Amino acid sequence: METLWSALALLSGQRVCTRGDPVRQTVYLTFDDGPDPEHTAPLLDLLAKHGAKATFFLVGRAVQAWPELVQRMLFEGHAIGNHSMAHRRMSAWRPGPEGDDIDQVDQLLCRFGARHRALYRPPHGRISPATLWACLKRRQRVMLWSLDSHDYKLAAGEVVQRLRDRRLRSGEVILMHDDQPCAFEALEVLLPEWKHAGLRFAALA
Numbered sequence: 001m002e003t004l005w006s007a008l009a010l011l012s013g014q015r016v017c018t019r020g021d022p023v024r025q026t027v028y029l030t031f032d033d034g035p036d037p038e039h040t041a042p043l044l045d046l047l048a049k050h051g052a053k054a055t056f057f058l059v060g061r062a063v064q065a066w067p068e069l070v071q072r073m074l075f076e077g078h079a080i081g082n083h084s085m086a087h088r089r090m091s092a093w094r095p096g097p098e099g100d101d102i103d104q105v106d107q108l109l110c111r112f113g114a115r116h117r118a119l120y121r122p123p124h125g126r127i128s129p130a131t132l133w134a135c136l137k138r139r140q141r142v143m144l145w146s147l148d149s150h151d152y153k154l155a156a157g158e159v160v161q162r163l164r165d166r167r168l169r170s171g172e173v174i175l176m177h178d179d180q181p182c183a184f185e186a187l188e189v190l191l192p193e194w195k196h197a198g199l200r201f202a203a204l205a
Contacts, residue, residue, distance in 0.1 A: 015135065016127065016142045022171035026202050027194075029054040029187075030145060032083055032121065034178040035062050035069035043184050044072060050191045052201035053077050055143075056178065057121040060085035060105040070112050079203035081119035081143060082106055089123060099134035119143040119204060125175075143204060145175040149186070152177055156185035163190055168199060 020028040029047075034040045034056055047054055056073055058080055063070055073080055082105045102120060109118050117140045122131050125144055135142050147166060151159050159182060163174070176183040194201075 015140070016132070016144065018144045018146045018173060019171040020173050020202070020204050022169075023202070024170055025198050026170055026200050027168050027172040027174060028204050029174050029176065029201055030057060030081075030121075030143075030204070031055070031176050031178040031183065032057045033059055033062075033087065035066045035073075036179040037066055037069075039181055039184065040066075040069050040178045041072075043178050043187075044069075044076060044078075046184060046187060046191070047078070047201075048076060050195060050201075052191060053079075053203040054201065055079040055081055055119070055204040057081040057083035057119075057143075058105075058109070059083050059087050060108050063105075063108055067112070070109075074112055074114075077203065079119075079205070080109055080112070080114055081121055081204070082109060083121050084123050087123045089126065098128075098130045099137065102134055102138065102140070117141075143173070145173045147172055148175045149183070151182040151186060152180070154182070156182050156189075159183075159186040160189050164193075168194070173204070 029052065031054060035058060056078060058070065070080060082102060085101050085104050106116065106118055110116060117138060120135055120140050120142050121144065122142065127142065149159050149163060154162065
């Protein structure tokens with residue numbers, strides 16, 4: 001998968017990205033599938049406690065349901081991105097529906113002051129020909145990740161160990177999720193350790 005993504009990055013003129021700006025000692029926390037009425041607010045509290053900024057890739061239907069959480073993200077200095085309207089797998093070969101879905105969420109995010117073409121992360125990180133064509137046509141960056149926490153299938157303690165075992169490099173983009181408690185539980189342990197090691201956490205630009 002990572003080799004494919006690297007090839008797509010080159011072929012797309014770096015419009016497909018897996019890493020952020022390699023500012024010294026800076027890593028990028030990203031959260032998919034929210035906002036969530038139960039789990040997003042405590043996660044925002046934790047990030048605020050440690051002075052960490054993050055990027056939230058939002059599902060359009062959840063944005064419509066809980067706009068106050070999106071407003072809070074932006075007020076507290078986080079970035080927001082497009083993660084499709086309903087998190088469904090799109091057609092591999094028909095760019096029309098994929099492009100319509102991207103446009104719908106971008107228009108929704110613009111109401112909160114997001115830029116016209118938000119960073120886009122396809123559901124499950126699947127880049128089909130239709131996804132690639134729709135994003136290239138719109139000159140829209142596809143932001144993937146360099147490190148998957150596996151918080152959607154591991155217990156929090158296992159996520160902690162997985163991320164401890166990886167020596168984080170400047171520019172690392174970490175995939176997590178804010179629609180369940182694992183990310184909060186893992187970061188409650190890891191953020192103090194990472195800060196002590198001199199890391200800082202920025203939102204993707």
